[in-house]
Amino acid sequence: MSESHAHAGEHGHAQPLSFWWKYVFSVDHKVIGIQYMITSFLFLLLGFAMMLLMRYQLATPQPGENFDPEHLGMVRGLIAWLFGEERMPYGFMAPEFYNQLGAMHGTIMIFLGVVPLGVAAFGNFVLPLQIGAEDMAFPRLNMASYWVYFVGGVVMLSSFLAPGGAAQSGWTSYAPLSVTAPPGQTIWLIAMVLIITSSLFGAINFIVTTLNLRAKGMSLGRMPVFCWAQFVTAVLLLLAFPVLEAGAILQLLDRVAGTSFFIPKDMIYGATVFPRAGGGNPLLWQHLFWFLAHPEVYVLLLPAFGIVSEIIATNTRKPLFGYKELVGSIVFIGVLSFVVWAHHMFLSGMRTSLANLFVTTTLIISVPSVAVLTCLLLSLRGARIRFTVPMLFALAFLPMFGIGGLTGLPLGFAPTDLHLHDTFYVIGHFHYVVAPGSLVALIGATYHWFPKMFGRKMNDTLGKIHFWGTVIPMNLIFFPMLIQGMWGMQRRLADPTLQWHNLPVQGWSTVILVGSVVMMAFQIPFLFNFFWSIWNGEKVGENPWEATTLEWACPSPPPHGNFAAPPEVHRGPYEYSVPGHQVDYWPQDEAA
Amino acid sequence: MDYGYGWGLPPAASSYAAQIDSLMWLLHVVMVGIFIIWGVYFSYCLVAYRATNGHRASYHTAGERSSLIPDGLILAFEMWLILAFGIPIWAQIKQRTPPADQALEVNVMGQQFAWNFQYAGPDKAFGRRKVSLVTAANAIGLDDTDPAAKDDIVTINNLHVQVGKPVILHMTSKDVIHSFQVTNFRNKQDLVPGLQTMLWFTPTEVGKYEIGCAQLCGIGHTQMIGNVFVDTPEAYDAWAKEQLQGRVATSAGGSVTPAQAVETSDARGIAGTAPKS
């Protein structure tokens, strides 16, 4: 990390910090943001690796005619050797291992990967800079937030070593299955409590910072869309996560203290009646879980909206279309996200009349999402589009998220959900929004803010290779899932070919595997580019993208304290190509 | 391995499948239409507004209200969907059932990892089930002391029904949450321990259809497979008679045994392990 020792403003430290206080237990939001970024990249890679294993199993779940257990072949042999007889006998996946990978892939990608990257990494690094602050409101809380996340992640991964393996009841951990599951589930719950705690620390920090530390002249109406998105996201995390925490406490007690919050009377466990008082309701877990997990998907999405807004504004050289509509839609999505949760439960056994209420709220929430997409699309009109690497990713987000959002329609609409619920259509839908959607935006964010973080640019050629090698394979991976789901192939099947109704669409799993492997291969140029450019990338100054927002009004990388003097804001965040202004951008803090 | 690259919807075999399929196609036509319209505009913008020498972006885009039009259109479309189709179809399929006297009612009890089907028999009364009586041989805990249970048929994994006659399933689970899914009927429903849920269908095509479990229920989730045999009335009656004879014979002997063993078309098991017998 090439952070300079120069002290900004009148606030400085009496003596230089030791390595530990500067890089490991730093309270500087920029260092913490980079810590989060690199850690979440690691978790994303881990989650990806788990997915590759699963896709390999799904493509070839049965031995072919020429199968010879003595000669397994290179790939299968390697896998069998790596994972052992219990997990992958002869290189074919045991169902319990498949279920573990499934549950952990989801958990890791969401809670340890995408959210920390979108919220904690970029939010931490960029938000204080964009509002003109020296740091977050609570820097030590910020540091604690990272380390609790880190420990939570380690605990989560350690569950693979528990007897019986890691959590294996889906990332959704439905009771009673999760209550009777092996010890890995208890570890999952404990890790979730740690991760939730970390998120709550972060949410408090983001909210207080956004409200309290804006520079002079930075009214809420002059805040970049990115900041609004992070603010609403923080409110979602603040209010939704505690409900899952409540549920996790109850499930933990069910597992270790003999309670029956989710255990009905006379439940059979194995061969006998489960020795509990009973009287609980399995659906209660689902309500508590989805009360968080639905807003959680907007936590995955809103930072991406914010990121794409920034990159598009910078690279179209004109103001974003409909700033008020964009911000209003983001806020509206945040509010509505709390009243749609039971669209995950249409077929759960909850009172059927509730379905109509949740269909209505769900279809209504699609409207502000359409609004955001429309505004971003219309931002291209009359633009002067620069196809920089971040812009490629931001542009790709639009149609990819479009597919994701559109496929939500038959799922949110109960009569068609009758057929599609718990099939691969759902998996295709949510991956389109999260992978070609959010993750693509987050990769764009990496290229966009890397110069500010490290004072150097990432290589453009490698970036373009990375772009095409990511976006095209993503479609090879997730589009066939929509096809398989439409045919009725269920989720979470360790071997779908055991059910003959799945055979007509089984071939697509091969396509998906090929797409996955190719996509993984094309992440290599990205990882190389990222680390190589930290030391060898083309050096840049304060504002390589010629952007207007405040993060570009300080050195790259910014010193401790960020700005030489507290900035003063004189105009809105997207004053590009202002008529009469000679240069095609007018930074927020530049004097009138 | 005959793995296909099929697409679309599987063959429809229930009375309401056509409605659901029409809705499915309607939605997807609209979705694809929206995507194409947006996509064309998007591609146009990328080409028309790319940065070239001397070209400056325009600060204003006329009609900041114009973006509300797609929002309004989509909202209107969705409200129409809900009112015209969503509410009535949901009521028909999930909230109401066909009249019980015209239907075949079957109790379904899911367990890890099998489907237990209990038929009421000619007396149309279901025998009482008690959890204390559950054994490997008596999977649903059928109480033999209940006179209504004397003619009850219990099958494992095989559901026989009559073509054209409504079937009402009253479902629950012994242990964890399962979900009864037959893709050809376009319906599914979770089986929840401690609750009773309902699923009804009227089969329209004679044939054999696969029941899959659509809610992760443990390590045997992928093997939790059943069959729906949609029989002609004659074939169904013959089957029912045969089951009843077997039932009466065994109940006279005092123990309750399931009338039919597992009938799966594929003997393959999970790769690397012994095939499921």
Add this chain to the structure above:
Amino acid sequence: MSSQAHTATVATSTGIPHAKLGMWTFLASEVMLFGGLISSYVILRSGSPTMVIPPRTMMGVPLATLNTFVLISSSVTMVLALAAMKANELDKYMRYLAMTFGGGVIFLMIKAYEYNHKWHEGITISSNLFGSFYFTLTGLHALHVIGGMGIMAYLMWAGAKGHQSPTNYDRVEAGGLYWHFVDLVWVILFPILYLV
């Protein structure tokens, strides 16, 4: 970096000190945490056939009523402590803080006695749904009381060391807010667990 000294006069865009805004934000999340648990209790209590409510006599209502009074009094002393700090009366401030802390101690002692009594009566966390909710809800609340006592202890330590003055009372106010919240949660738990 002005992260250490939380003065009441640090300029913030809203005019609300960081500590106070932060505490309100934190309390919003606590409302959702207890709200989730309390809603679960209400739903299962009204819906579950096996939720057997112990009779009033077994619940020990008079003692719990006293406990409620103790906690409410400690909130009053907290208010008085803040007022004393604002008026720069350090002795009074320390005394009222100690009384607040003491209120917490008494509350926990009575709670411990109650728990013991219930265990003897056969009401445990796993005996039935009511017991499960009773111990979970009051247990989580008690943990929050302990947390609050930790805050009081810190404030008393800071006061003794001379680090507390009217220029940085906002953290006292924040601590007070937290304590009032813990009191409020009990005021809700008491009737729904003991009286209904």
